[in-house]
């Protein structure tokens with residue numbers, strides 16, 4: 001599949017202002033294990049709204065704007081670099097619909113000992129980098145998206161439609177986020193939680 005050198009993205013350039021439709025580079029060289037997708041649908045999470053309004057303390061707020069929002073999305077595989085299977089070992093091919101998580105290192109104390117990858121000390125998140133910087137497309141409100149090599153990535157079963165009225169489209173919130181939050185609210189400590197692991201090059205320990 002031909003990959004364009006740039007694509008359109010809704011970029012947040014100023015808190016509280018409308019996002020701007022800008023042309024953003026599409027990474028031509030992927031890191032080993034990374035996947036380039038064509039985004040098909042994305043939800044709008046409360047976090048997106050808070051970030052847009054500038055009323056949430058976050059890494060991206062600290063690093064400033066611009067940023068591409070959106071972190072719950074479904075897309076189609078366009079290109080991979082040695083990512084032949086998804087996190088549960090299913091063969092990955094061009095055109096497959098997938099959902100994915102942020103990238104977790106699988107090696108730090110949060111990932112390994114606390115089993116709380118959403119708190120990964122080396123997390124590579126979405127909505128957290130300037131679209132001018134590689135890999136550019138780290139938010140869902142864009143035509144294309146970049147899946148980190150250490151992201152959980154799962155094919156969407158054919159039985160599930162991309163859009164699912166009247167409910168939101170198929171989406172992906174890091175599964176450890178709500179489970180960890182829930183556990184913290186009851187016990188004050190993170191509980192066991194794990195993001196899906198990519199077979200092959202993934203640093204994740206096998207269950």
Ligand SMILES: [Zn+2]
Nearest residue numbers: 045046047173
């Ligand atoms: Zn969210």
Ligand SMILES: [Zn+2]
Nearest residue numbers: 105108111120
């Ligand atoms: Zn980690």
